Amino acid sequence: MSRVATAALAAAILLQATTGVASAQDRFELSGDMVAIYNLAGTVEVVRGSGSNVVVEVTRGGADAGRLTVDVDPIRGRTSLRVRYPFDEVRYAGGTGRGTSRSDVRVRPDGTFGGGGDDSGRRVRVSTSGGGAQAWADLRVTVPAGRDVQVWGVVGDMAARDLDVRTLLLDTHAGGITATGVRGDFEADTGSGSVSVQRAAGSVEIDTGSGAVDLADVDGDRVFVDTGSGRVSGARLTASEVEVDTGSGDVDLQLVGPTVDRIEVDTGSGDVTLALPANLDAEIEADTGSGAIDVEFAVEVIRTSRTYFRGRIGDGRGSITIDTGSGRIRLIGN
Numbered sequence: 001m002s003r004v005a006t007a008a009l010a011a012a013i014l015l016q017a018t019t020g021v022a023s024a025q026d027r028f029e030l031s032g033d034m035v036a037i038y039n040l041a042g043t044v045e046v047v048r049g050s051g052s053n054v055v056v057e058v059t060r061g062g063a064d065a066g067r068l069t070v071d072v073d074p075i076r077g078r079t080s081l082r083v084r085y086p087f088d089e090v091r092y093a094g095g096t097g098r099g100t101s102r103s104d105v106r107v108r109p110d111g112t113f114g115g116g117g118d119d120s121g122r123r124v125r126v127s128t129s130g131g132g133a134q135a136w137a138d139l140r141v142t143v144p145a146g147r148d149v150q151v152w153g154v155v156g157d158m159a160a161r162d163l164d165v166r167t168l169l170l171d172t173h174a175g176g177i178t179a180t181g182v183r184g185d186f187e188a189d190t191g192s193g194s195v196s197v198q199r200a201a202g203s204v205e206i207d208t209g210s211g212a213v214d215l216a217d218v219d220g221d222r223v224f225v226d227t228g229s230g231r232v233s234g235a236r237l238t239a240s241e242v243e244v245d246t247g248s249g250d251v252d253l254q255l256v257g258p259t260v261d262r263i264e265v266d267t268g269s270g271d272v273t274l275a276l277p278a279n280l281d282a283e284i285e286a287d288t289g290s291g292a293i294d295v296e297f298a299v300e301v302i303r304t305s306r307t308y309f310r311g312r313i314g315d316g317r318g319s320i321t322i323d324t325g326s327g328r329i330r331l332i333g334n
Contacts, residue, residue, distance in 0.1 A: 024065065027056070034079070034148045038083065041153075042092065043157050047140070051144060056139055058139055085107075087132065090126045090136070126154045157193070158172055171187075174191055177190050187205045195214070201219050213230060215233065221241065223239045231250045231252075240261045245267075252272075255280075255334075262318065271329070277334050281318055282314070282319060284299065284331065291328040296330065299312065
């Protein structure tokens with residue numbers, strides 16, 4: 001770590017030491033291009049910052065909030081902020097407005113969790129009802145341009161807006177995720193909750209166990225969506241590669257870019273509507289276990305039946321594959 005980065009990190013740690021836990025709100029500065037933030041319970045808001053460091057404002061809540069502490073250290077190549085909960089059960093009375101949520105997580109001795117690392121840490125249960133210590137921390141994170149930022153949570157909604165980043169990851173076990181006006185590669189992962197991405201410039205990757213996914217005005221090399229259960233809608237997508245996989249839910253996508261290398265849509269149960277630009281070059285294969293296939297624009301037919309269609313648009317350079325176990329497939333022009 002450079003002398004400047006070390007000094008900035010030391011200043012952040014000093015700020016933590018001087019503020020302690022006496023105040024309900026504290027401010028921390030995180031130096032370096034790669035930052036990670038960990039918080040078990042509470043909302044997260046990530047917005048554009050104008051300074052040289054990532055700034056995290058921590059607002060504690062709950063009857064036991066006074067026992068929360070915050071650590072800032074370099075961990076695995078990232079300047080990492082961890083909100084520390086000295087409890088095995090945490091009750092987030094702030095709630096997410098969607099009923100009861102409960103998640104178990106392994107918290108490592110350094111206060112980190114998730115990310116495919118060592119899962120041998122202390123098990124902590126976080127819920128929105130029942131017993132446990134009542135404590136959470138709402139975070140407001142301001143990010144200068146060009147940073148690589150990861151935010152890890154367990155219960156609580158996350159939002160990002162008006163950012164210019166290299167990469168941004170928002171990960172929560174239970175909570176909705178929204179992103180508006182994010183420039184840079186963006187990844188959203190929630191075990192239970194809806195995801196909304198508007199006005200994105202960069203590759204987008206979304207994974208939700210249960211929840212709807214809404215995309216609009218996305219311009220990037222790749223769009224990937226995986227949901228166990230939930231509809232997926234995408235308006236005005238410009239991407240050379242689009243992949244959507246849902247266990248159950250309708251898929252409605254509008255592609256506006258002239259170049260498509262690969263589009264793949266797979267749903268166990270649900271209707272699929274795909275709107276394509278007129279100047280597209282691609283080979284199309286559509287298959288439904290139960291449901292009709294409607295092709296509503298000019299295409300060279302190679303093979304067709306009630307539940308199967310194969311055809312070619314233009315020179316057939318790209319590949320479009322649609323598969324639904326039960327549902328109607330519509331291919332329409334923009």
